[in-house]
Amino acid sequence: MQIKKDFDYYHNLHNVITHALLHLLCRVATSSRFVPVPTRNEILIKFLKPKLTDKSLSNIKKDLKLMINVARKKGGNLEMRLHELNSKATRTKLVGAEKLYNLLVHLYDTEGIESRLFEEGSQAESGILYMLEEQIEHGFDQEHKQITPLSMLIQSEQAPELINSINAHGLFIAEMKEWNAKSNQAHILVHPA
Known part of the structure; x- marks a missing residue:
């Protein structure tokens, strides 16, 4: 049963991170101006906040709150943190x-x-x-x-x-x-x- 819980957790986390980064990329690409980090953080917050009430994502609710807190923190760069999480996940030795x-x-x-x-x-x-x-x-x-x-x-x-x-x-x-x-x-x- 633990393997199923782990699978669901990592699957949901991977999907949310990937979709958040894609959403941000699309929003930045449609802008004709430079998009500063605080604005990028706001775009990510608006994307992630509705996910907190999604019952299918309840197993990553704590992670979602942490992501939103990183984006709200002064000097926080959620986009960079999401890229780091994504790259660490691909470099991790899997067992x-x-x-x-x-x-x-x-x-x-x-x-x-x-x-x-x-x-x-x-x-x-x-x-x-x-x-x-x-x-x-x-x-x-x-x-x-x-x-x-x-x-x-x-x-x-x-x-x-x-x-x-x-x-x-x-x-x-x-x-x-x-x-x-x-x-x-x-x-x-x-x-x-």
Whole structure:
């Protein structure tokens, strides 16, 4: 269960930071004048403040408040802090489930494929990459090393191309376990590299 909480936390944090920086970049690009740091901070505050009431982001509410405080502080530069957080996240040595999270973010960023944990009794959606929570929980040992291949399930015409994208990412080696060309359903096994 902790891995799911961590996954949701990092996924939400990554999305908010990325979208905040993109929002700022778009606003600055549309301005014909130079945009000073205090104005940039105000743009970011206006973007982040509504996120505090978003129930889907409740796990990062504390981080959102810290970001807003950095922007309000005299001499604070939230844009620089967000860039630092983003670059630290990419340079961090990843272990276990963090590697998996990094792969799922990579697939979302490069292929546009969203990933979810499959819940029993729910209907699978086309184009969504599904994993089983139980398999993730038991796929890593106490030292956070992957000990079993992880299954990924997807229904998409692009499923065969995912193998190359996963392998190009570098943290895992993927193989097509099963492929049903008629229904475009794929079962992909992911091994540690």
